[in-house]
Amino acid sequence: AVGSQWNATEMEEAARRHLLSPSEAMEKLGQSARPLLSRGDGIYVIDAKGRRLIDGPAGMWCTQIGYNRREIADAIAEQALQLAYNSPWYTVNSPSAELAARIAAMTPGDLNRVFFTTGGSTAVDSALRFVEFYNNVLGRPEKKHIIVRREGYHGSTALTAACSGRAGNWPNFDIISDRISFISSPNIRLAGDKDEAAFLDFLVDEFRQEIARVGADKVAVFLAEPLLASGGVIIPPKGYHARFKAVCEEHDIVYISDEVVTGFGRCGEWFASEKVFGVVPDIITFAKGVTSGYVPLGGFAISERLLDKVSGDNARGSNYSNGYTYSGHPVSCAAALANIAVIEKDGILEHVRDISGYFAERLHSLADLPLVANVRASGLVGCVECLVDTSSPNVTDFDKRIGARIDIHCAELGLIVRPLGNMCVMSPALIITREQIDDMIGILRQGIE
Numbered sequence: 358a359v360g361s362q363w364n365a366t367e368m369e370e371a372a373r374r375h376l377l378s379p380s381e382a383m384e385k386l387g388q389s390a391r392p393l394l395s396r397g398d399g400i401y402v403i404d405a406k407g408r409r410l411i412d413g414p415a416g417m418w419c420t421q422i423g424y425n426r427r428e429i430a431d432a433i434a435e436q437a438l439q440l441a442y443n444s445p446w447y448t449v450n451s452p453s454a455e456l457a458a459r460i461a462a463m464t465p466g467d468l469n470r471v472f473f474t475t476g477g478s479t480a481v482d483s484a485l486r487f488v489e490f491y492n493n494v495l496g497r498p499e500k501k502h503i504i505v506r507r508e509g510y511h512g513s514t515a516l517t518a519a520c521s522g523r524a525g526n527w528p529n530f531d532i533i534s535d536r537i538s539f540i541s542s543p544n545i546r547l548a549g550d551k552d553e554a555a556f557l558d559f560l561v562d563e564f565r566q567e568i569a570r571v572g573a574d575k576v577a578v579f580l581a582e583p584l585l586a587s588g589g590v591i592i593p594p595k596g597y598h599a600r601f602k603a604v605c606e607e608h609d610i611v612y613i614s615d616e617v618v619t620g621f622g623r624c625g626e627w628f629a630s631e632k633v634f635g636v637v638p639d640i641i642t643f644a645k646g647v648t649s650g651y652v653p654l655g656g657f658a659i660s661e662r663l664l665d666k667v668s669g670d671n672a673r674g675s676n677y678s679n680g681y682t683y684s685g686h687p688v689s690c691a692a693a694l695a696n697i698a699v700i701e702k703d704g705i706l707e708h709v710r711d712i713s714g715y716f717a718e719r720l721h722s723l724a725d726l727p728l729v730a731n732v733r734a735s736g737l738v739g740c741v742e743c744l745v746d747t748s749s750p751n752v753t754d755f756d757k758r759i760g761a762r763i764d765i766h767c768a769e770l771g772l773i774v775r776p777l778g779n780m781c782v783m784s785p786a787l788i789i790t791r792e793q794i795d796d797m798i799g800i801l802r803q804g805i806e
């Protein structure tokens with residue numbers, strides 16, 4: 358570590374003994390070690406043994422501009438020296454003001470006011486809590502129900518975990534369930550014999566039925582990722598979001614687009630909702646790519662039309678009081694501004710639009726492998742889904758988590774994969790070149806083989 362006297366073995370030992378990671382097989386707590394990464398460089402990470410690996414998932418789909426960019430490090434250092442902290446409750450800082458204005462200009466429609474948080478979970482949590490506040494101020498406290506999709510993922514707070522529908526996500530945790538309901542994932546593989554248009558009709562119909570079941574006067578929010586990222590890069594049928602938004606408008610339901618993964622260039626636009634997926638939501642949440650992962654930051658941008666209903670003459674004496682010590686942290690916001698400057702200077706959005714067809718084509722080239730059942734891609738995010746014959750008596754639990762097995766092989770060959778059950782997710786840094794895509798897919802092919 359920078360400035361530390363400890364060697365890699367001592368670091369690994371400290372991690373084993375003292376770190377509790379976000380994912381632990383508890384019977385092996387303290388026994389097995391995760392790879393210790395010591396450096397990052399562009400699309401690569403370098404482990405403690407000096408091995409260079411392509412970072413296939415870009416950390417957790419977040420290191421958009423890649424590692425080791427001096428501009429971001431300088432912006433962080435300068436801001437830390439200039440003003441390391443200010444209370445967002447009583448004061449403002451310049452980077453957060455400028456960043457809010459920049460984001461307001463990037464978002465579609467009238468989403469012109471920005472609330473900053475510490476990451477993606479707190480962004481979604483805060484957006485949901487804002488809607489709770491909004492409906493209470495409007496004098497309709499019964500309008501609290503949230504509709505989400507199975508296979509969606511929205512975070513790890515009590516509320517956002519409850520909105521995350523992947524089966525088995527939260528074993529042994531207590532999950533709020535009384536005001537959240539799940540509808541189908543827009544996964545075309547659930548369409549049976551329906552074509553895409555008929556499947557979309559089915560999904561919209563199911564949404565309408567769920568609203569009717571709960572009561573339109575009780576449904577407050579529809580919360581959706583433009584594409585379901587952690588659910589396995591599930592790309593909805595064309596027109597899906599616009600149809601759902603129209604239903605929301607009919608019933609005065611707030612449409613929240615969770616762009617924690619798709620925001621900041623992943624799909625070739627600052628935000629994907631409007632330009633890629635054809636919808637202008639009421640609220641957009643963001644995190645990850647806003648700072649390319651250099652420091653934590655998240656937030657949401659909200660429609661003026663919505664705010665107008667509960668502010669000024671319509672405030673009804675209310676006081677919005679919800680936030681974090683680190684809301685709009687000056688160092689994080691300075692890093693975000695520097696990150697945006699790099700994305701602009703290097704033409705990274707254009708690069709993603711230019712290269713994503715090649716990325717999809719190369720990923721689809723893996724479809725000839727017998728183990729590969731399905732390949733999906735949008736922008737610079739893709740997924741290779743493998744199929745294991747689970748009926749075979751020789752299949753072990755480890756085989757069923759085929760993604761983890763592929764990850765182990767690929768790591769030996771120089772690529773980090775994001776394994777999700779039977780899926781391998783690829784979402785590299787947005788600066789990846791054609792040659793590097795070839796290297797990445799070449800290793801993935803060997804790993805699967």
Ligand code: PLP
Binds near residue numbers: 479
């Ligand atoms: N929303 C989406 C769509 C995500 O994919 C994630 C994390 O992967 C989150 C929210 C939660 O973000 P964070 O882990 O920064 O709290």
